[in-house]
Amino acid sequence: MKSTLAKNSFKRGFAAAAAAFALISGPALAQEPIKIGAFLSVTGPASFLGDPEQKTLELYVDKINAAGGVLGRKLKLVSYDSAGDAEKARTFAKRLIDQDKVDVIVGGSTTGETMAVIPLVEAAQIPFISLAGAVVITEPVKKWVFKTPQSDRMACEKIFVDMQSRKLSKIALISGNGAFDKSMRAQCMDVAKNYGIQIVADETYGAGDTDMTAQLTKIKNTAGVQAVLNAGFGAGPAIVTKNYRQVGITLPFYQSHGVASKEYIKLSGGAAEGVRLPAGALLVADGLPANDPQRAVLVAYKHEYESHYKSDVATFGGHAWDGLMLAVDAIKKAGGTDKAKVRDAIEATHGFVGIDGVFNMSPTDHMGLNLSAFRMLEIKGGDWTLVK
Amino acid sequence: MLAHLASPRTGGLLALAAVIALLPLVLRNSYFYDVAVLVGLNAIVCIGLNLLIGYAGQISLGHAGFFGLGAYGSAILASRYGWPPLAALLATTFAVALLAFIVGRPILRLRGHYLAMATLGLGVIIFMVISTEDKFTGGPDGISVVPFRIGGFVLQGERIWYWVVGALLLVAVWLALNLIESPTGRALRALHSSEVGAEVVGINAAEHKLMVFVISAVFASVAGSLGAHYSGFVTPAKVAFLHSIELVTMVVFGGLASTFGAVVGAAVLTTLPQLLATFEDYEMMVFGAVMIGTMIFLPRGVVPSLARLFRSHRSADADNKANKA
Numbered sequence: 001m002k003s004t005l006a007k008n009s010f011k012r013g014f015a016a017a018a019a020a021f022a023l024i025s026g027p028a029l030a031q032e033p034i035k036i037g038a039f040l041s042v043t044g045p046a047s048f049l050g051d052p053e054q055k056t057l058e059l060y061v062d063k064i065n066a067a068g069g070v071l072g073r074k075l076k077l078v079s080y081d082s083a084g085d086a087e088k089a090r091t092f093a094k095r096l097i098d099q100d101k102v103d104v105i106v107g108g109s110t111t112g113e114t115m116a117v118i119p120l121v122e123a124a125q126i127p128f129i130s131l132a133g134a135v136v137i138t139e140p141v142k143k144w145v146f147k148t149p150q151s152d153r154m155a156c157e158k159i160f161v162d163m164q165s166r167k168l169s170k171i172a173l174i175s176g177n178g179a180f181d182k183s184m185r186a187q188c189m190d191v192a193k194n195y196g197i198q199i200v201a202d203e204t205y206g207a208g209d210t211d212m213t214a215q216l217t218k219i220k221n222t223a224g225v226q227a228v229l230n231a232g233f234g235a236g237p238a239i240v241t242k243n244y245r246q247v248g249i250t251l252p253f254y255q256s257h258g259v260a261s262k263e264y265i266k267l268s269g270g271a272a273e274g275v276r277l278p279a280g281a282l283l284v285a286d287g288l289p290a291n292d293p294q295r296a297v298l299v300a301y302k303h304e305y306e307s308h309y310k311s312d313v314a315t316f317g318g319h320a321w322d323g324l325m326l327a328v329d330a331i332k333k334a335g336g337t338d339k340a341k342v343r344d345a346i347e348a349t350h351g352f353v354g355i356d357g358v359f360n361m362s363p364t365d366h367m368g369l370n371l372s373a374f375r376m377l378e379i380k381g382g383d384w385t386l387v388k
Numbered sequence: 389m390l391a392h393l394a395s396p397r398t399g400g401l402l403a404l405a406a407v408i409a410l411l412p413l414v415l416r417n418s419y420f421y422d423v424a425v426l427v428g429l430n431a432i433v434c435i436g437l438n439l440l441i442g443y444a445g446q447i448s449l450g451h452a453g454f455f456g457l458g459a460y461g462s463a464i465l466a467s468r469y470g471w472p473p474l475a476a477l478l479a480t481t482f483a484v485a486l487l488a489f490i491v492g493r494p495i496l497r498l499r500g501h502y503l504a505m506a507t508l509g510l511g512v513i514i515f516m517v518i519s520t521e522d523k524f525t526g527g528p529d530g531i532s533v534v535p536f537r538i539g540g541f542v543l544q545g546e547r548i549w550y551w552v553v554g555a556l557l558l559v560a561v562w563l564a565l566n567l568i569e570s571p572t573g574r575a576l577r578a579l580h581s582s583e584v585g586a587e588v589v590g591i592n593a594a595e596h597k598l599m600v601f602v603i604s605a606v607f608a609s610v611a612g613s614l615g616a617h618y619s620g621f622v623t624p625a626k627v628a629f630l631h632s633i634e635l636v637t638m639v640v641f642g643g644l645a646s647t648f649g650a651v652v653g654a655a656v657l658t659t660l661p662q663l664l665a666t667f668e669d670y671e672m673m674v675f676g677a678v679m680i681g682t683m684i685f686l687p688r689g690v691v692p693s694l695a696r697l698f699r700s701h702r703s704a705d706a707d708n709k710a711n712k713a
Contacts, residue, residue: 043672080665086530086623091422091662098419112530116621119532134529177520179528 033076034069034337036061036327037102039092039117040131040320041109044083049109052317053131054079057106059308060324070328071336078102082113089113090120097124103337106323108132109316111179118145127330127343129323131316134183138366146346146366148322148356150280150373152180155257156188158278158374159229160195162387168227168252172201172219174212174240175231180258184231200225205236212240216247227251233258238267245271252276257374260315265382276387278374280315280356283384297353318355325354397565400648404561408554421546423662425618428553429611431654432560434638435647436607439564441636442645443573444600445580446496447504449632450511454605456518456627457484458612463533463622464524473536477613481606488605489598496597511632519624530623533616549618556614557651560607564647567603576600577645641682643689652691
C-alpha cells in the first residue's frame, strides 16, 4: 500500500506530471483494483456449497470487469479454499486482511467458518458478508458482519405459516445430527409457539443412517400428529422420504430448504411427490409470474450460470451472487472503498433485488430478508411447483 | 566444549532458539505471525507424538482426540463456566492425562494394526461425543473461546502469542531431548527395537509405554488448550480423524525418532498449504507431489535423511584428507 500512497502524493504535488503519467500508463494502471476477498469451502465435506459460490464469484467478477469495472476500477478476486475447516478459514481471513489487504470480504460457506472469522473482521473493521445460514451470525447484530442466505429460523416460520393456513397444529419433527439439522431443529422448537404449533414428537437419526423406519413408525403411532417436518440435507431426508411412504404415513410432509436441489427428488424416487418445502425463488425462476420483482434477476443469473458452466444452477451460488453484488452496490454508493463508508452503505441497502430475496438492511437487521424471500414449493411430477 | 555444543541437546536447542528469536525479522505482518504460531502449536503436539511413535514405536491415530479434548476442555471451563483460563488449562491437562492413563493400559497391550485401530477408535469416540453433546460443546458449529488471561494480563494479538508459543516450544523440545537421553529414553528405544529383548534385560515395557503415551497426550492437550484460546474458536474439525492423520504425517515427514524432525515436519506441513494456496486448482496436486517426492528421496524423513547425507559427506571428506596425508 505504501507505493499507492507515494503515487498519490506524487500526483497531488505534480499535477502536470501526473497527467502525463496517467496518459502513458493508462487509466487501468493508474487506479488500484478493488480487492474482493473470499474464503470458501471449495473442497471437503461442504464443497457442494463452496464450489457454486466460487464459480459464481469468478464468473461475475469477470463480467463486471468486462463491463468496465466499478467506479472505473477493476475488481480483483482473491479467493482461498478453507475446505470447511474453521481454523483454515481464520488463517485465510487473516491473510486476506493483513497480507492481501482486501477491501471487503465475501465468504464463509459454513456457519462454523463464519463464526471463527467474526472476531477478526470486527477487530480489523472490514465489511464482511457471510454466505452461511444460521441465525447466530447476525443475531445479535455485529457491526461489520452481514449475511445473504435466508436463515433456518425463517424456514421454520415459512413452514409454520403454511401449516397454519392448512389448519395443522400438532406436528412431529424428525432431524439428523448434523450442524444444519441441529440448528434448524432448535430454531423450529423456538418459534413453534408463536404460530400455535405444538411439537408432539421429536425424533433424530445419525448422519450415516440408512434406514429411519423405526423413528417414523414411532411418529406414526404417536396420537394426534397432523403433519411431519424433516430438517436436514444430503442423503438423510431422501431416505426419510422413502421410508415415510413405506411405513404408510399419509400426513402432509414438509422438508427444509436443505433439500432444495434436484438430487433430492432423484434420490427419493417417486416418494417425494406432494412434499412441501420452503426454498429460494431461484428453483422456480422460469415459472415465476412476469410481475414478480425478482424474476428478471433470477432468470438472468440462472441462464448466465448454466450457459457458462454447463451445469445446473444451485441456490448456494445465489448466496455468493448476492454477497458480491451487495458489496459492489455499496462500494458504488460509498464512492470508493473506504471501509467505514462501505459498511454504512451495506447497512443502508434498501430494496436491493437479489437471488435470495429483496434486501432491506438496517442497523438492527444485517440480513435484510423477510419471509417473502422463501417461496413455498410442492413437488409435483418430479419438479418444483409454486404453492399458490 | 565444542563436542558439547554439537550435541543436539545444547547445539540444537540453541539453533532453535536463534531461529525463534530471528524469525520476526522476516515476519512482515500479523498473518505471518499467525502461521508461525500455528507451526509452534503443531510442533508441540508432534514432539509429543514423536516420543510415542518415533522412540517407543507405538502408533497413535487418535491424537487429534487429545488435542481436541484439551481445546474443548479449556473452551468449556473458561468460556461457559467462567474459570480462569490457567486453571481451566491445568484441570483439562490433568483430566486428559488421567484419561490417557486409564485407556492407555488396555490399549497399549495391542500391537501394530490392532493398536492403530484402537487409538483410531478412541479418537472417533471423542469426536462423536464432542459433535453430539451440543449443550456443552456447541455441536458441529463449534464454540467460541475467551482470550487467555493471567490475572489482569490478557494474552491477545499474534505477536505476544508468538513469543509465548516460541518459549513453550523450546521447553517442549528441551523436555523431549532430556527424556530421550535419560535411562527412560534408552529403555524406550530398546523397546522399539525388541519388546521381548527389552523385557529380558529388565525393562518394564507396559509401564514405559503407558508413561510415554500419557506424556504425548499431555503435550497434545496443552497445545489444544492454547490453540483454542489463541484462535478464539474451536470446531470439531480439530478433533476429527483427518487431523490425527495430519499429525502423524508431520511426524513421519519430518523424520521418526528425531525431535527436530518433528518440528521441521510441523513447520513444513503447516506452511506448505499456505504457500500453495496461490496455485488454486493445482494446490492438492502440488502438495501430493511434494509429499511423494520427499518420501521417495528422503525415505527416513527430512531431518534424519539430510543429517545422514551430511554425515556421509563429512566422513568422505575426512577419508580423503586421511588418504592425502
